[in-house]
Amino acid sequence: MSTAIDIVGVSKRYGTLTALDDVSFSVRQGEFFALLGPNGAGKTTLISALAGLARQDEGTIRVMGHDTVHDFRDARMALGVVPQELVFDPFFTVRETLVFQSGYFGIKRNDAWIDELLFKLGLTEKANANMRALSGGMKRRVMVAQALVHRPPVIVLDEPTAGVDVELRQSLWDFVQELNDAGHTIVLTTHYLEEAETLCGRIAMLKRGRLIALEPKEKLLAQSAGREVALKLSGPLPAALEALKTREEDGRQVLALAEPAALETVLAAVREAGLEVRDLTLVETDLETVFVNMMRGSRTA
Amino acid sequence: MINFTGFYTLFRKELLRFWKVAFQTVAAPVLTALLYQLIFAHVLENHVEAYPGVSYTAFLIPGLAMMSMAQNAFANGSSSLIQSKVTGNIVFILLPPLTALEFTAAYLLAAVCRGLLVGAGVLAVTAAFGLPWPTHPLWALVFAALGCGVLGSLGIIAGIWAEKFDQLAAFQNFIIMPLTFLSGVFYSIASLPPLWRAVSHANPVFYMIDGFRYGFFGQADVSPWLSLAVVGASFVALASLALRMIGSGYKLRH
Ligand SMILES: Nc1ncnc2c1ncn2[C@@H]1O[C@H](COP(=O)(O)OP(=O)(O)OP(=O)(O)O)[C@@H](O)[C@H]1O
Numbered sequence: 013m014s015t016a017i018d019i020v021g022v023s024k025r026y027g028t029l030t031a032l033d034d035v036s037f038s039v040r041q042g043e044f045f046a047l048l049g050p051n052g053a054g055k056t057t058l059i060s061a062l063a064g065l066a067r068q069d070e071g072t073i074r075v076m077g078h079d080t081v082h083d084f085r086d087a088r089m090a091l092g093v094v095p096q097e098l099v100f101d102p103f104f105t106v107r108e109t110l111v112f113q114s115g116y117f118g119i120k121r122n123d124a125w126i127d128e129l130l131f132k133l134g135l136t137e138k139a140n141a142n143m144r145a146l147s148g149g150m151k152r153r154v155m156v157a158q159a160l161v162h163r164p165p166v167i168v169l170d171e172p173t174a175g176v177d178v179e180l181r182q183s184l185w186d187f188v189q190e191l192n193d194a195g196h197t198i199v200l201t202t203h204y205l206e207e208a209e210t211l212c213g214r215i216a217m218l219k220r221g222r223l224i225a226l227e228p229k230e231k232l233l234a235q236s237a238g239r240e241v242a243l244k245l246s247g248p249l250p251a252a253l254e255a256l257k258t259r260e261e262d263g264r265q266v267l268a269l270a271e272p273a274a275l276e277t278v279l280a281a282v283r284e285a286g287l288e289v290r291d292l293t294l295v296e297t298d299l300e301t302v303f304v305n306m307m308r309g310s311r312t313a
Numbered sequence: 314m315i316n317f318t319g320f321y322t323l324f325r326k327e328l329l330r331f332w333k334v335a336f337q338t339v340a341a342p343v344l345t346a347l348l349y350q351l352i353f354a355h356v357l358e359n360h361v362e363a364y365p366g367v368s369y370t371a372f373l374i375p376g377l378a379m380m381s382m383a384q385n386a387f388a389n390g391s392s393s394l395i396q397s398k399v400t401g402n403i404v405f406i407l408l409p410p411l412t413a414l415e416f417t418a419a420y421l422l423a424a425v426c427r428g429l430l431v432g433a434g435v436l437a438v439t440a441a442f443g444l445p446w447p448t449h450p451l452w453a454l455v456f457a458a459l460g461c462g463v464l465g466s467l468g469i470i471a472g473i474w475a476e477k478f479d480q481l482a483a484f485q486n487f488i489i490m491p492l493t494f495l496s497g498v499f500y501s502i503a504s505l506p507p508l509w510r511a512v513s514h515a516n517p518v519f520y521m522i523d524g525f526r527y528g529f530f531g532q533a534d535v536s537p538w539l540s541l542a543v544v545g546a547s548f549v550a551l552a553s554l555a556l557r558m559i560g561s562g563y564k565l566r567h
C-alpha cells in the first residue's frame with residue numbers, strides 16, 4: 013500500500029456555501045506535497061476533514077489506508093496536524109503540553125523524543141516556560157512539536173510559517189525536509205510560493221473548493237505561459253509585436269514567448285523596424301506567475 | 314481496545330487544570346459555604362429543629378456540602394470546555410485517537426474529583442457546628458459521588474452546547490442556581506407549603522441532598538432508595554446524553 017492520503021469525491025457545505033466541491037486526489041507515501049489556493053479556497057476545510065475536525069458531507073478520506081470516519085483511531089494515529097490558527101493552553105508549560113499530547117496518543121514515556129523535538133525546534137531553553145510566556149513564533153514551534161509527538165508517518169502543516177521570522181522559517185523547513193528524507197509524507201499549505209517551489213514535489217491548487225490543478229512542480233512550471241522576455245527598445249514597440257505584449261515594467265516591454273525559438277522572431281521584428289535593443293532579460297516563470305495565471309484563468313473559465 | 318493512557322492523560326490534565334488554581338476552584342467555594350453556614354446558623358438556630366434531635370445548624374451542613382459539590386462539579390467540565398472552545402485549543406484533544414467514552418469519562422471523573430474535594434473541604438470547615446459522624450457513611454459517599462456525576466455530566470453538556478461565555482453564564486444562572494438553591498439545602502421540605510413541596514420533589518438535586526443527609530442523620534424527607542433511584546436515573550440519562558453529544562461531534566467537529 014503506497015498511498016499516504018486518499019481523498020475521493022469529498023464535498024463539504026457550510027449552509028449554502030460550498031467549501032469543498034467534489035475534491036479527489038491522492039498523496040503517495042514519502043511525497044512532499046503542497047496544497048495551494050487563495051484565502052477561502054478550502055485548504056483548511058480539507059485538512060479539517062482529513063483530521064476529523066470537520067465531517068465531509070460526501071466522499072471518503074483515508075490516511076495510510078484507514079478511513080477517517082470509520083477507522084478514526086488508526087487514521088489519527090497516522091496523522092500529525094499543525095493547525096493554522098495559533099492556539100495553546102495557557103495553563104501549562106511547554107513540556108507539560110508535549111507530555112499531555114503524547115499521552116492522548118497513548119504514549120506513556122516519551123521524554124527522549126520530546127527532548128529531541130525541543131532541541132530541533134530551538135525550544136530547549138523554553139521547556140519549562142508557561143505557554144503564555146512564549147512569543148508567537150515560539151508558540152507556533154510548540155504546535156509543530158505537538159503534531160510530531162507520536163511520530164506520525166503523515167504530517168500536515170497548515171501555513172506553519174505564517175508569522176514566523178526568516179531564520180526560524182529556514183530551520184523549520186530544514187527540519188521538515190529531514191523528516192521527509194526519513195520517509196515521512198509531508199503536506200503543507202503556504203502563501204509563500206517560493207517555499208512550495210523549493211520544497212515540494214507535487215502541487216495541488218484549490219479554488220473556491222475545487223481542485224483546479226494537480227501536477228508535479230516542474231510540469232506546472234513548464235506548461236505555464238512559457239518564458240517571457242523583457243525588452244528595452246530605442247523606440248516604440250513595433251506593431252507586429254503588440255500581440256505578444258503582456259505588460260510593461262519600468263520602461264520595458266514584457267513579451268510572452270511560446271517557445272525559446274520565438275526570441276528569434278522577436279529580434280527580427282525589432283531589427284526590421286530599425287530599432288535597437290538597449291537591454292534584454294529573460295524572465296523565468298516562477299510558481300507565483302503560474303499561480304496568478306491559474307487563478308485568473310479559472311475565473312474566466 | 315481502549316486508549317487507557319489517552320483517557321488517563323486527559324483526566325490528569327483536567328485535574329491539574331483546576332488544581333493549579335485551587336485557590337479559586339476549591340478554597341473559594343469552601344469559604345462561601347462557610348459564610349452561608351455562619352449566617353444561616355446564626356439567624357435560624359433558635360427557630361427550627363429540622364428533625365427530632367437534629368439542630369438546624371447540623372442539618373444545614375450536609376446540604377451546603379452537597380450544594381457546593383454540585384455547583385463545582387458543574388463548573389469544572391463546563392468552564393474547561395468553553396475555554397478550550399473559545400481559545401481553540403480544543404483541537405489538541407480532537408486530533409488524537411480518543412473515543413467519545415474516553416473523552417467523556419475523563420471530563421466526568423475530573424468533575425467528580427473536584428466536587429468531592431470541595432465537599433470534603435466544606436465538611437471539614439463546618440463540622441465544628443455539630444455535624445455528627447455519618448450513621449451510614451456508604452450512603453453519604455454514594456450520593457456525593459453520584460450527585461457530582463449528575464452535575465458533572467450537565468457541565469459537559471452545557472460546555473459543549475454554549476458557544477460563548479455568556480451563554481454558559483445564563484445556563485448557570487437560570488438552570489444550575491435555581492436547581493441547587495430550590496432543593497431543600499436550607500430547610501426540610503416537610504416545612505414547605507404544598508406547591509413548593511411539589512416543585513422540590515421534581516428537582517433531582519433535592520434527592521441528592523436528601524440522600525446525602527440520610528447518610529449523616531439516618532433520617533430524611535424521603536426514602537434513600539427513592540433518592541438513589543432518582544439520582545441514579547438522572548446520572549445515567551445525563552451521562553449518556555453527554556456521551557452522545559461528544560460521539561456525534563455536536564458543536565465540536567463541524
Ligand atoms: N466553520 C465554518 N462555518 C462556516 N463557514 C466556514 C467554516 N469554516 C470555513 N468556512 C468557509 O469555507 C470556505 C473555505 O475556508 P477555508 O478556511 O478552508 O479556506 P482556506 O483555503 O484555508 O483559506 P486561508 O488561506 O485563508 O486559510 C471559506 O469561505 C470559509 O468562510
Ligand SMILES: [Mg+2]
Pocket residue numbers: 055056057096170
Ligand atoms: Mg486556511
